[in-house]
Amino acid sequence: xxxxxxxxxxxxxxxxxxxxxxxxxELIRLFIKAGALVKVVMSEDAKRFITPLTFEAISQxxxxxxxxxxxxxxxxxxxxxxxxxxxxxxxxxxxxxNKLAHGIADNLLTQSIIAYTKPIIIAPSANTNMILNAITxxxxxxxxxxxxxxxxxxxxxxxxxxxxxxxxxxxxxIFFQTARTLLRExxxxxxxxxxTGGGTIEKIDDVRCLTNxxxxxxxxxxxxxxxxxxxxxxxxxxxxxxxxxxPISYLYVKSSQELKxxxxxxxxxxxxxxxxxxxxxxAAVSDYIPQSVYHGKLKKEALGEMAHLxxxxxxDILANLEKNGIKVIGFKAEMDAQTxxxxxxxxxxxxxxxxxxxNILSDENKFGSTHNSVQFLTANSCTILPLALKFDIAKNxxxxxxxx
Numbered sequence: 122x123x124x125x126x127x128x129x130x131x132x133x134x135x136x137x138x139x140x141x142x143x144x145x146x147e148l149i150r151l152f153i154k155a156g157a158l159v160k161v162v163m164s165e166d167a168k169r170f171i172t173p174l175t176f177e178a179i180s181q182x183x184x185x186x187x188x189x190x191x192x193x194x195x196x197x198x199x200x201x202x203x204x205x206x207x208x209x210x211x212x213x214x215x216x217x218x219n220k221l222a223h224g225i226a227d228n229l230l231t232q233s234i235i236a237y238t239k240p241i242i243i244a245p246s247a248n249t250n251m252i253l254n255a256i257t258x259x260x261x262x263x264x265x266x267x268x269x270x271x272x273x274x275x276x277x278x279x280x281x282x283x284x285x286x287x288x289x290x291x292x293x294x295i296f297f298q299t300a301r302t303l304l305r306e307x308x309x310x311x312x313x314x315x316x317t318g319g320g321t322i323e324k325i326d327d328v329r330c331l332t333n334x335x336x337x338x339x340x341x342x343x344x345x346x347x348x349x350x351x352x353x354x355x356x357x358x359x360x361x362x363x364x365x366x367x368p369i370s371y372l373y374v375k376s377s378q379e380l381k382x383x384x385x386x387x388x389x390x391x392x393x394x395x396x397x398x399x400x401x402x403x404a405a406v407s408d409y410i411p412q413s414v415y416h417g418k419l420k421k422e423a424l425g426e427m428a429h430l431x432x433x434x435x436x437d438i439l440a441n442l443e444k445n446g447i448k449v450i451g452f453k454a455e456m457d458a459q460t461x462x463x464x465x466x467x468x469x470x471x472x473x474x475x476x477x478x479x480n481i482l483s484d485e486n487k488f489g490s491t492h493n494s495v496q497f498l499t500a501n502s503c504t505i506l507p508l509a510l511k512f513d514i515a516k517n518x519x520x521x522x523x524x525x
Contacts, residue, residue: 122296123345123512128156130303133205133237135230136176138166139212141246141289146171148211148292149179155300160201161185164217164230187229198233207302208237211272212246212289215257222260240302244272244295249285272298293366297349301367305351308523313391314347316340317384317404319359322375325430326415334488335405336360339452339480339511343401344369346515353394355387358404377406381438392446399522402439403452403478410435440472448525450476450518465498475499475525478518497521 132152136145152159161176162185173184183189183196190197195204202208210217210230217231226232234241243264251257252274265271272295275288289295318340320333337360344356348367355370356362357380362371372387374380384400391398409432421428439451451474455461458481465479479496480486485508486493493514497504506517 122151122154124155126155126300126349127152127303130157131204131206132157132159132299133201133208133233134159134161134180135163135208135210135213135234136161136167136171137164137210137212137214137217137230138169139214139246139289140170141212142167142170144289144292145211146175146179148209148295149176151292151296152299153180155296158182160204162198162201162230162233164228166214167230185229185233190229198229199236202233202237202239205237205239207240207242207299208234209242209244209295209299210234211242211244211292211295213243215245215247215251215254218243218245218257218264219260222263241269242272242295242299242302243269244289245274245287246289247274247287249283249287252287270298270302291366294368297367301349301351304349307351309347309519310351311394312352312396313355313394313398314344314352314401315355315357315384315387315391315398316343316347316401317357317380318343320405321377321380321407322359323377323407323410324414325411326417326419328418331407331409331411331430331432333405333407335454336489337362337404338489338491339493339515340401340403342511342515343403343518345512346519347399350519355391357383357387377410377435377438380404380406381436384438384442388442388447397446397448399448399450400442401450401452401518401522402442405454406438407435409433437472439474444473448475448522450474450478450522450525452478452480454480454482456482462496462503465496469498469500476522499525 136142149159159180160182161180173186176184185196185201220231226235272290274286276286277288278284319337320335323331337358341362344354348354348369357372359375372383374383412431412433451468453465453468461481465477469477477498492508493511494508495506495514506514
């Protein structure tokens, strides 16, 4: 979980009568761990599964339900909505879904939802037949058309022992959708961001390869940061992220040629958007590739005591990228601090980039580490981003890239 991501954000969590309600406790924990303030409103059916006291202990706030509603201290369905920045209902039952779609406010929770004027996120949980019932499907369409964001349920073995769609989405998925709702900015909404990451893998034979130590962690952190700002993110990578809980488009590649073709295809689609797309070339592309790729496995008996691998210079994908109508940010990793800045400035000019992120490797920010330090270079400026978690570095890059 990303620390301090939601500092001082105010989240109202609604819970209905569903076996999935136990997951809501974990969701509250994630919100609070991220720095948010959380209040809970419960339906009467929800109290059959978990007591209000449990939610009060986790949230550290008085829970709103029929017995606690009070108009003298603002614990009521009108004032609690004014307090919150976002209203998340997880789980939301089929009964509540269908009531809301028809404007029915016959209990405290539905009254709270209909009185709420800011963003609403709902996470359905029900038996498969109930979720797929034509009435429910139509109601969900109505709610989506009215601006509610629906975090779709999962397909898995349900509490009733039926297998199918209906299980509430993972709490991490609901968490990140809530965070995106709270953190998004108009500039990034519906803007395509294409990020490449990880080291390319160049085959020598069917067993061996030429690669490097790039972990792809900074690229993944960038994908998260841009997603949370509202962008439509595509991550082209050779590394599978450990925690891919955000709905980012992941395209996995190995060789530099695969990366090139995948990048060009993604960019051709992105250019059709009404907003200028961004490309962040954070992948560590091999400077050299084997001249020949051998089928099968090269045998040491045939190679002898001294083996020679012939390499040829690889195509410079970033330099040859068609850059009209897009913003392009390059990444450069160096070890020699004396020559690094001059090398990055040269890259900025010779490759026709809008910015370069220079990373001078050290013991504190070596490949695979959780921290990084970056110099963000443009034609007219150099902004130093000191050593920090890679996600914090990514957040700063997002802010700086908006000024290009």
